[in-house]
């Protein structure tokens with residue numbers, strides 16, 4: 387049976403070149419990079435090289451990259467670190483569509499006496515600039531906003547958002563950006579974008595799970611949230627994940643090469659998929675269609691259909707997709723992101739996310755376009 391993987395926002399396949407680059411650091415060069423012998427110094431040198439490559443990809447300095455274990459850890463380090471460094475500031479701003487890696491941390495801070503402003507979005511997933519500008523206060527420590535939404539692919543206008551945040555209160559408010567879904571799909575250049583902190587996750591762009599990074603702009607006060615070891619210049623403890631770091635650097639290199647392809651070919655395939663689905667299946671709509679979106683993401687509402695049952699029927703014909711965020715699927719609750727966009731619960735439960743990658747082919751998309759209409763017809767006829 388044909389296998390079509392359209393769940394790349396949940397995780398991606400590790401690129402063969404990434405696996406090749408990592409392998410020696412599991413087998414021959416397995417030493418601890420803090421060791422003085424050659425099994426340690428070689429991995430240490432490779433980490434320096436990897437850090438340089440990652441920094442080049444993001445347009446920043448090597449010392450501004452902290453290697454972490456994942457996007458969630460990077461988000462946690464950013465939020466908790468900023469709050470710890472600014473104990474007199476008790477106000478945090480975020481949005482209603484953030485990933486739990488940010489929302490759960492921020493909500494938890496309420497119990498510790500913090501005030502949290504959660505900015506809502508409209509039906510297209512857009513935030514109101516006036517609301518953002520108006521809520522910034524003297525005691526605002528941090529604004530944490532995602533670059534692109536994992537469920538709908540909606541991209542926030544980050545340049546404008548950064549201008550509002552950095553233009554307020556003498557530029558003293560720290561801007562953290564969860565760019566986990568944007569990396570590799572849209573160009574990001576931190577020498578041009580005035581972000582203070584940015585969370586990155588390797589497994590979303592063909593590096594393995596278990597490696598991430600935090601960009602921390604030089605001079606930005608963000609205390610280490612974990613204490614213990616002294617790795618990453620004291621900003622994050624734990625013996626370095628050498629193979630993961632090497633893999634992340636290789637994935638950045640590949641992402642640089644594939645960036646244009648995402649903007650043209652992956653976008654064309656996604657648009658072809660959406661046009662065919664909307665034309666061939668009545669009562670469907672694409673969430674966030676009116677907004678700028680990641681080129682690979684399509685979140686489709688099939689009215690009157692149970693999205694989770696649909697995932698199983700799709701899986702039966704070899705198609706992997708997802709309902710809501712990966713962490714939420716299986717929970718049987720409407721996606722909080724779609725709820726925040728004002729999507730009624732029954733429509734949210736009938737929504738399925740299809741996320742492509744640079745490995746998705748025309749034949750893959752044609753297969754899904756062919757398989758979907760009979761599945762939806764069958765599901766709807768069972769209900770009536």
Ligand code: PLP
Pocket residue numbers: 395396455456457458459461485487532534535536564566567587588589598
């Ligand atoms: N932020 C966003 C927007 C995500 O989509 C995800 C994962 O889905 C994360 C953070 C967490 O990343 P990780 O799985 O690497 O912890």
